[in-house]
Amino acid sequence: MPSSADYRDTHRELVLGCQRKDRNAQRALYGHYAKPMYNLCLRMLRHSHDAEDVLQVAFVDIFGKIETFNFDASISAWIKRIVINRCIDHLKKRRLLTTDLDTNRHDAAAEEDTAPALGAQELSVEKIKNATMKLSEGYRVVLSLYLFEGYDHEEIAQILGISVGTSKSQYSRARKRLAALLTDNN
Structure with a gap:
């Protein structure tokens, strides 16, 4: 090796x-x-x-x-x-990324991360991949950059031209939506 x-x-x-x-x-x-x-x-x-x-x-x-x-x-x-x-x-x-319309709303939403835990469900890579592809563009991009590529919210905000609060909010919402999609598919 x-x-x-x-x-x-x-x-x-x-x-x-x-x-x-x-x-x-x-x-x-x-x-x-x-x-x-x-x-x-x-x-x-x-x-x-x-x-x-x-x-x-x-x-x-x-x-x-x-x-x-x-x-x-x-x-x-x-x-x-x-x-x-x-x-x-x-x-x-393609103008499909999120826009930062109400910073205060996003900042408040980002403070509470109430995405449900997925627990011990049996999840295959394929199920997660398919569910991720069903997310909206904005959710999927922030989730991918944060979760899969390892960027922090400050870096994501800079890359996408959004606020840190928007990045956190999009990530939180993406996790919730992903959890719902994975729960629905089981």
Whole structure:
């Protein structure tokens, strides 16, 4: 099993190859990251054709900007950020993200997280995935960024151009809706 140093060195070599416009290195980098980044796009965008389109645009951006990558962060984090930004751009173009209409209402709602616990229900990955896809765009995006991608509400607010209270409120509502969908499906 390769060590983390081997992994870093391999990825460093791939990035350096991509920075030299080496097609084999580009193919290898794409091959390594395409599937997880497609899954990220699918979680955020819901439709496979949108996910495929955004993924391709993201990789054009990645290869166009790869010479600016300076190894301060991991290449996977750098790629993920570009992919998320392309997903957000796509959603904004479609004007499907939430808007912050009443900050006070969102802040108050965010303080109380009363989403029901799912308990010991037997949930498969497929059930959770299907239920997540039934969430509205705004709920699904905030839930995905917070729960699956590990962003905090301040980062989500900045990425989406909403208030922290709106992010918390959308997340709380998304959890409630997801719990209801999972309960209904059992």
